[in-house]
Amino acid sequence: MDERQADRRAGEAQAGAEELRLPLAAELSPLRVAVAGSSGLIGSALCDRLTMAGHSVIRLVRRTPQAGTNEVHWDPRAGQIDSGGLLGIDAVINLAGENIAGRWTAARKRAIRDSRIKGTRLLSAALAGLDSPPAVLINASATGFYGDRGAEMLVEHEPAGTGFLAELCREWEAATEPAQRAGLRVAHPRLGVVLDPLGGALRQLIPLFERGLGGVLGSGEQYLPWITLSDAIEALLHLLRRDELRGAVNVTAPEPVTNRQFTHVLAEVLGRRVGLTAPAFALRLLLGEMADQTLLSGQRAIPARLIDSGFVFRWPKLEPALLAMLSPVDLSGVVPPED
Numbered sequence: 001m002d003e004r005q006a007d008r009r010a011g012e013a014q015a016g017a018e019e020l021r022l023p024l025a026a027e028l029s030p031l032r033v034a035v036a037g038s039s040g041l042i043g044s045a046l047c048d049r050l051t052m053a054g055h056s057v058i059r060l061v062r063r064t065p066q067a068g069t070n071e072v073h074w075d076p077r078a079g080q081i082d083s084g085g086l087l088g089i090d091a092v093i094n095l096a097g098e099n100i101a102g103r104w105t106a107a108r109k110r111a112i113r114d115s116r117i118k119g120t121r122l123l124s125a126a127l128a129g130l131d132s133p134p135a136v137l138i139n140a141s142a143t144g145f146y147g148d149r150g151a152e153m154l155v156e157h158e159p160a161g162t163g164f165l166a167e168l169c170r171e172w173e174a175a176t177e178p179a180q181r182a183g184l185r186v187a188h189p190r191l192g193v194v195l196d197p198l199g200g201a202l203r204q205l206i207p208l209f210e211r212g213l214g215g216v217l218g219s220g221e222q223y224l225p226w227i228t229l230s231d232a233i234e235a236l237l238h239l240l241r242r243d244e245l246r247g248a249v250n251v252t253a254p255e256p257v258t259n260r261q262f263t264h265v266l267a268e269v270l271g272r273r274v275g276l277t278a279p280a281f282a283l284r285l286l287l288g289e290m291a292d293q294t295l296l297s298g299q300r301a302i303p304a305r306l307i308d309s310g311f312v313f314r315w316p317k318l319e320p321a322l323l324a325m326l327s328p329v330d331l332s333g334v335v336p337p338e339d
Helices: 002-015 017-027 041-052 106-128 164-174 177-181 200-210 229-241 259-269 280-287 289-295 304-308 318-326
Strands: 032-036 056-061 071-075 091-094 136-139 185-191 193-195 226-228 247-251
Touching: 032 041, 041 056, 041 229, 071 106, 091 106, 091 229, 106 136, 106 164, 106 177, 136 229, 164 289, 185 229, 193 200, 193 229, 193 318, 200 259, 226 229, 226 318, 229 247, 247 304, 259 318, 280 289
Parallel strands: 032 056, 032 091, 056 071, 091 136, 136 185, 185 247, 193 226
Antiparallel strands: none
16 A cells, blocks of 8 residues: 555656646745754655745754755754754744654653644744744644534634643644744644545554454544645645734644544445444553543534635545545556656
8 A cells, every 4th residue: 555655646746746836836936944843744745845836945853964955953852953054044834743642651741742842932932033033933733722622613713622632732832922922923733634645644544444444433423623635735835825824723624524434434435344343441441541632532623714715625525535545546657757
């Protein structure tokens, strides 16, 4: 599956490069954009998209920057950042943060929290201290901000929920205060579950479903605020170029689904039967608090501000999105790039 999807993405990138490049290039002059979290699923795709559109990408990295590259060193744990490397940038997109998957020990929760809040505070303070700061900071957040709200339709003005993830997201967003005080336009894309077969949750689920082991989690009534990787990237670029968008913006597909609906659609797309339901108590035994706050809870988040600002989703519905991502594709007519 991984090799097939990798070939698919390579073919799409080669065949559709001009189609992807022109819309953003037509609206924005070439920008210097600093990206933190550039090696993750979203960050790597975002950097490719920005480069394809003719922009310069400066990657914030924790290792020693490689000579001759647009890399700037930072170390959120140590509170270190090369502010000089941020001179002359036009925008910053911060996607950095520890993966939340796995059992949450006290140490794990501390690492998850510190990677987001300490990193955001460090970056915001560094930007605020520049003589000529960039115009905009797009700082990731998540729909976990709302907590577990059942079937309530959640738009951006709704208050924060309760629990570790809700409190984390609230503090994460608040950590941008130095940048806001310095006059930067700050936007908080509250990302849902980003779907792509090469990474994230979907990559983990596909092998289970292909073996007939993919089942409903708990009651199955919890909502999944999903979005395709391609729509998530375009939404971030939309935030970059729309000056009126500041504060919280839900970055989710306009039609969230329940876990039960998601399970049945994914099984059908893969041509498999739905497996046995995973009872809530078993998930709690295996994953503890993490199960309660992620797998067994959800948010029916609606991207009201994206829609109101004119953003058009390429994949608003789940089944067509999964079919496009997971169906075999014929790349025989794609001309490979020259060496």
